[in-house]
Amino acid sequence: MQDTILLAAEAIKKSKNLISLTGAGISVESGIPDFRSAGGLWEKYDPAIYASIETFENHPEKAWDMIFEMVEVTADADANPAHKALAELEAMGYLKAVITQNIDNLHQEGGSKEVIEYHGNASRLTCQKCKSSYAAEDFDISTREIPRCKKCSRILKPDVVFFGEMIPRDALLQCDNLAQFTDAVIVVGTSALVYPAASIPYEAKERGATIIEFNIEKTGLTRQITDIFIEGPAGTTLPQVVEALKH
Numbered sequence: 001m002q003d004t005i006l007l008a009a010e011a012i013k014k015s016k017n018l019i020s021l022t023g024a025g026i027s028v029e030s031g032i033p034d035f036r037s038a039g040g041l042w043e044k045y046d047p048a049i050y051a052s053i054e055t056f057e058n059h060p061e062k063a064w065d066m067i068f069e070m071v072e073v074t075a076d077a078d079a080n081p082a083h084k085a086l087a088e089l090e091a092m093g094y095l096k097a098v099i100t101q102n103i104d105n106l107h108q109e110g111g112s113k114e115v116i117e118y119h120g121n122a123s124r125l126t127c128q129k130c131k132s133s134y135a136a137e138d139f140d141i142s143t144r145e146i147p148r149c150k151k152c153s154r155i156l157k158p159d160v161v162f163f164g165e166m167i168p169r170d171a172l173l174q175c176d177n178l179a180q181f182t183d184a185v186i187v188v189g190t191s192a193l194v195y196p197a198a199s200i201p202y203e204a205k206e207r208g209a210t211i212i213e214f215n216i217e218k219t220g221l222t223r224q225i226t227d228i229f230i231e232g233p234a235g236t237t238l239p240q241v242v243e244a245l246k247h
């Protein structure tokens with residue numbers, strides 16, 4: 001077993017308030033492309049344009065071109081061994097909560113109970129006018145007919161945080177509470193470039209937390225604050241850490 005796996009297991013065992021921050025990379029092995037994956041959704045739709053609130057407000061039909069594909073990709077995906085490993089760490093009593101930047105619902109599907117959705121969840125749609133809320137699966141998106149509010153007929157918006165929007169207040173408050181006391185953070189599959197989510201590990205490190213990072217390549221975090229870097233696909237490496245903790 002890799003030395004870093006054993007080091008991570010030791011750090012997790014020692015921790016009293018362990019949390020995790022996850023990004024798009026943890027869901028790549030479930031078939032959902034991250035912002036870097038070649039040939040994926042984001043090569044066709046520049047997120048800076050299609051995932052901005054300005055585009056949604058001014059050209060909702062353009063934003064929905066991208067949303068249709070995003071909802072389809074996420075609806076078909078299943079939790080992978082990395083999501084399940086985090087759920088197991090929680091069940092074993094090590095992990096307090098997962099803070100995710102993902103909108104794909106896969107942590108919940110993988111069995112995690114405490115999940116803070118920093119950027120919302122694509123499985124719900126809300127009317128911006130009358131605030132009615134719907135499950136995305138109530139609409140047949142394969143028809144490519146843009147879902148409209150059943151009460152006021154306004155085009156619906158997925159409950160995800162678009163670029164230019166605020167992070168949900170509840171998520172921010174919950175994160176602040178957790179981050180205040182955390183002594184170790186497992187960071188998985190994030191380039192840590194999208195703020196304010198990226199500030200979570202930096203602030204934890206300032207308070208003395210150990211940063212354990214899982215990624216297929218080095219990031220800005222690795223160079224600046226990571227204590228233990230575990231290189232490789234998280235679907236392989238995270239279950240190895242769980243195994244190490246059992247011995």
Ligand code: NAD
Pocket residue numbers: 022023024025026027028029032033034035036101102103104119188189190191192193194214215216217219232233234235
């Ligand atoms: P990112 O695309 O900027 O970075 C992904 C990171 O994951 C990269 O550092 C990459 O090296 C790493 N990675 C790729 N495959 C991996 C694997 N198998 N194991 C471990 N690491 C792997 O993602 P981000 O930092 O989360 O920022 C993107 C933003 O876009 C987020 O805000 C997120 O909300 C959104 N997004 C979400 C999804 C989703 O819900 N699944 C998908 C794409 C984008």
Ligand code: ZN
Pocket residue numbers: 127128129130131132149150151152153154
């Ligand atoms: Zn409405």
